[in-house]
Amino acid sequence: MKNLLNPKWIFIINTLPVLVLMIIGFQEFFVIKTLLSAETIWEWKNHAFWLLAFGLINFGFSLFLVLKKRKIRADFALFMLLSTIAFIYSYYSNIDKIIPSSIPNWMLSGETMFYVGTFLMPTLAYSLFIIVFHFTPKDKKVSPWLNFAYALLVTLTWYIFAQLILPLWKNIDTDFNVHFLIIASISGVLIFLFFLIRGLYILMQNKSKFLQKYQLVWKIIFSLILPIIGLLVNNGVFKNSDFHTNSFGIFGDFNSLWFYFLTVFNAIVLCIPNFKNKKYRLFQFLFRAFTFAFTFYFFLVFLPFLPLSVIAIVAIGFGFLMLSPLILFLFHSFQLAEDYAFLKNYFSNHLLTTTSTVAFLIIPTVITLKYLNDKRILTKTLEFVYTPNYSKNYNINLNSLENTLKIVKSYKNKRGDFLESGKIPYLSSYFNWLVLDNLTLSDAKISKIEKIFFGKSEIVLFDNNPPKDSIKIKDISTKTTFDTKQRTYKTWINFDLKDEEKHSGNHEFSTEFNIPDGCFISNYYLEVNGKKEFGILAEKKSAMWIYSQIRNYQKDPGILNYLTGNRISFRVFPFTNNETRKTGIEFMHKEPLKLNIENQEIQLGNVSDTHRNSSFENKDIKYISTAEKQNIKPVFRTPYLCFLIDDSQGKEKQTAALLKRVKKFKSEYPEYAKNSQNGYVDYDLKQSLYTKSTEYKGGFNLDRAIKKLLIKNYNSGEFPVFIVVTDSLQNAILESNYADLRFTFPDNDLYYNLKSDGNLQSFSLSQNSKKLIENNAIFNFNQSVIPYKIASKTYYLENNNLPSLILKSDHFTISNNDIKEGSWNSGLLMQGQFMAQTLHPELKEKEWLNSVKNSFKSKIMTPYTSYLVVENEAQKLVLKRKQEQVLNGNISLDTDEETQSMPEPNLIIIGVLIVLFIAFKEYKNKKLQPKNLKC
Known part of the structure; x- marks a missing residue:
């Protein structure tokens, strides 16, 4: 933990987040400033000034400490902690002025009101760690259990307050109630976290006999049992009998089995006793550095919710699960520090630093490479469907495509209850940026792609006639x-x-x-x-x-x-x-x-x-x-018949009957059959039927076949008359119309479906391509x-x-x-x-x-x-x-597919947040009551 006293950490933990927060804030303000009142603009400028001053003071003093080669002192950490809390408190107290309700959510780039807490939470946590370090005596023994008792006392105090005192609290129409309850909440959370972290630090630093004796038990509890229970609770397993729940998850979509696998693997790596052999210990150190990326990820995910953990313990009893990522992070960090201290006696610092950094980056690198492969597959698929080169042969790996589409669907902007966004925190944003260019793939396009390549799902058609x-x-x-x-x-x-x-x-x-x-x-x-x-x-x-x-x-x-x-x-x-x-x-x-x-x-x-x-x-x-x-x-141009035969997935047994139907039709219209052609259509168009080993792949992609042939015959002395041969035209993949290509079929706007009784149905190419025009149509090429x-x-x-x-x-x-x-x-x-x-x-x-x-x-x-x-x-x-x-x-x-409003928060989350925000909400409601109260 001594390494955290290096002031260079301030540049990463405070300066960079503050800079990003300032940039985001200015971008948002620049967009909505014309809609803001003079009072609101003043609030923006006031908070921007104090945030800038706060960032510059921290940066300047940290730079001074770096130049003087000094460590961070307790008073500086206390200043960062209190100034950060003061700014966050001021921001959220005035949030209705900074972002008035008249500003539509879609004008803002994201959940703007949460940015301040998210970007400043690392400073709060870091300051608290430094304060714990400085206020933990080094020259005498301090009981960790006494600190845990103090932390427990805080939760009990809050529980008693919530059960006995809060219901009797007098509802005085002043700001006093609001400020008192919020300040008391913040103070209680900080005191709880201080004693909890201090107890853990003492326990790990002193290497107590109790910890040494039962270290495997503690390791299993905090690296395996609590994380697994946390995943199960988050994913709604206790609400649903089916393990593969469709729940979005309270804090994110962690349903993937990879989260469970990495949790178990991380527990194994941490629970295996330390090797005395330097080579084995080096590999053990690198494996722990490898899984530290996983531990660090969940620490980041739950860091913004850390202040709510004590409230969650009081409200619903599961708050300790929110603390497990913090405890695991501290435990994992101490384990790496212990491994490093042992190995530096045998290996160079450069070797240990380089190899551990490489090991830490393996998971992020694998994720990045996987996303880049998803981007390559998706780009190739979109090219085939929407911007194809018809002279090019496409070889698309259907297994990879199916997996990529599953990821795209899971990472789309789904909505559940409050906080249940359906996204994987940070990873969804990274995927959307790297793979989807911060855009999305509509449900209609996903459905069409699945229909083309896998012959499944229904295509969602856009309603052109609302x-x-x-x-x-x-x-x-x-x-x-x-x-x-x-x-x-x-x-x-x-x-x-x-x-x-x-x-x-x-x-x-x-x-x-x-x-x-x-x-x-x-x-x-x-x-x-x-x-x-x-x-x-x-x-x-x-x-x-x-x-x-x-x-x-x-x-x-x-x-x-x-x-x-x-x-x-x-x-x-x-x-x-x-x-x-x-x-x-x-x-x-x-x-x-x-x-x-x-x-x-x-x-x-x-x-x-x-x-x-x-x-x-x-x-x-x-x-x-x-x-x-x-x-x-x-x-008059010369027509020729072009039979488009359904060769899609699942139609293997029907091919012979469809070909027999074509042969009979040709015999009835010999004058048109002379130059006729057969095309076999699955997800692409084939000009000949292959051997019996031919795979029937994907859906009936009539759209691609029609476009290919229209373009091929553009400005030819002959023109194709499309006769579709299938028993399920309703499942064919077609555009709503082909008006963009109208200049390629100037003399015939129709295509036909050859029914099993030998009669034709006619449909339009230039208008609604699936709307029946005539049930028993006859050829009429007089245009x-x-x-x-x-x-x-x-x-x-x-x-x-x-x-x-x-x-x-x-x-x-x-x-x-x-x-x-x-x-x-x-x-x-x-x-x-x-x-x-x-x-x-x-x-x-x-x-x-x-x-x-x-x-x-x-x-x-x-x-x-x-x-x-x-x-x-x-x-x-x-x-x-x-x-x-x-x-x-x-x-x-x-x-975005559609406007998505934020649904009402569910009762569990309200229970988590109510102690911290109830007074402020009631105060706002009282201010609005005279205007809104009607009979």
Whole structure:
């Protein structure tokens, strides 16, 4: 314990945590400062000043001691202890002023109110250790049992106080009760911990006969029995008969068998008697250094809860389990110090320090390597599913993937009761940072991956058609201007939206509409409190996350974003009873056009303009106007049948029957069967059926097969007619639609399912892909296309009264100089690049960051971005923070799945906390009572 007197420890235990706490505090304050009152800002500055002064004094004096080569004195430790307690007490006494209830939780980066206690708790514990050392006589014997008796007396005093005195406590409406009870609680906890630690220190230092005689018993109790009971209690085993409980755990999710294994192994390492042989003792020392990482981890986990242990002993009797990590940490530290003292007589300090450090780092290193492997597997899987290179063969280890998905699901942001976060303390945060880039993988994506590779679970589909509220478009006006330099139009559509029904609560306006190729959204506004607020162009996932958070707090967001293809989602919230709100969207377009929004046809531009039908071309993309398409004679492409046969897991016995069904169908339609092809689909598409030893792997990944074949046949003289052959189409893996690839199937929007009776069911590719259109469908390939030749290559366009785009190259880069603000040509380049990325999904991961930046620079919304109106500067700063997080992560990862509010704490935890906080809570309730009390 003498080594703890080295003042260098202060830099790690106090200076670094205070610095981190200051940085976090400034980041939080910078975000929410515009929402704070002058009084609250003063509280922030006041506490920041005292925290800074506290940190600088400790740093300065420690530096002085280091330079003078002196040890830490008792008075300095006492100053650190009292000043830390004073700051923590002041912070939590004023927490309702520092973080007012009006500040939404989602605006803060985490559980901000707990940061102060977490980061300053090491200083409290360290100061207490130093005080124990200085106030334990070295020149005379002191009974450890007397110290344990004093500690027990403290708990008995608190028990008597809680049972007899507290119920009779007079409820005087002054601050005296509050301050007295909190100060008394803190004092009691400190006195209890002082005598407990002092007794343990004396017991281990003196090597008493009692300790020596029964050391194996003590070792087994504190290294094995109490930790195992603690794990079982935390994991709810005593509440559930099943050992593998689904409980999140009071202090974290410690259900993994590794925690039990390491607990037992650590106990064995510590309980084996010390070897006298120097080589064996060296190995024993290294094994103990190895497991010390495990002991130290649980010491850190329970350190913030150390002050509650005495209260937990009084309240529920299990508080001693919260103390076992502290006792084990002290015992393990003394054992290592004893081993080191023995071995330094035979080995160099450098060897012992180096080898023990390496041994200590083995567990953290193994965890890191495991997480890096999880990241590699997850990245490869996400690439296969969402950004695949269809020319590449993927070899994914399914056993490793299954294990990785289990870890991802266990480390997701689950919620249980208060403190029951479902996370593994520190490790979950480390995993989320290293593997998930501080993002998450949605339940829908996890379900889809499990369905693809393991053929299990149901896919959670996003509801693109939420129930509509009563808001209607009351009035529409347009204003069009023509840019003679660019030869393009800009049209504002202004909406008056009104909630025409009587109701309670708030409603949302939500609609969807299509825009043609070459038409772009370049601005957006929403009136908020009578002021026209223009939209912020933000990364799409970040904007949708912010919209969801603001909406849950009944505020004023509005959002525009792409769904799939050229379909736009338009939402405004909230609307109160009979309220009218004004909003508007600016469109940039090359020629006059019509939009249909909420069944109202809106004309953009004057159809009589002489410059209305101008086509446009650059080196990468060509815009074909409606007029030019109408002057080209349409043609018919040749269809060929592409049978997609269910070859998924569990379908081994059905293959023969499915092939027989295909053969019969071909015989009935010989004119189409001539050039037909069979594709065998499990989690990937195979062009031929292998031998009988072929494995039927994963789910029926129809999505990948369709995309592969659409892209392969893009701009071919033939087009595939997909005929799915399965008895369980409802279990097929499909996107909600394939509108992003609409330009690859201009003449046939249908795919078919071949039933066992030989009849066909038809479904749409461009809309709801699982919604039945016709039960007994027949082939009808009478849709012509527009052929357009550039040089020697022919492109096939949809035959309609809308403009079309042609990719002259299916992959091109956009230089920074090509993008200009408000430039229609920039919008055309970005739309062309997105089309190229649908043909080559492997380019999305590489290019999406530049695509987002190009959208920001041009002020034109793309499928990667969204226009969002927020209410205040704080929301803009939170949006910026979330956006930076998303842009630094994997394109296929997600933001938080949903807003998660903190549930009510359960009765056990209330029992733990009640003595410390009851008076303060009652005081706050009395202050609020006159306002809230109603009949």
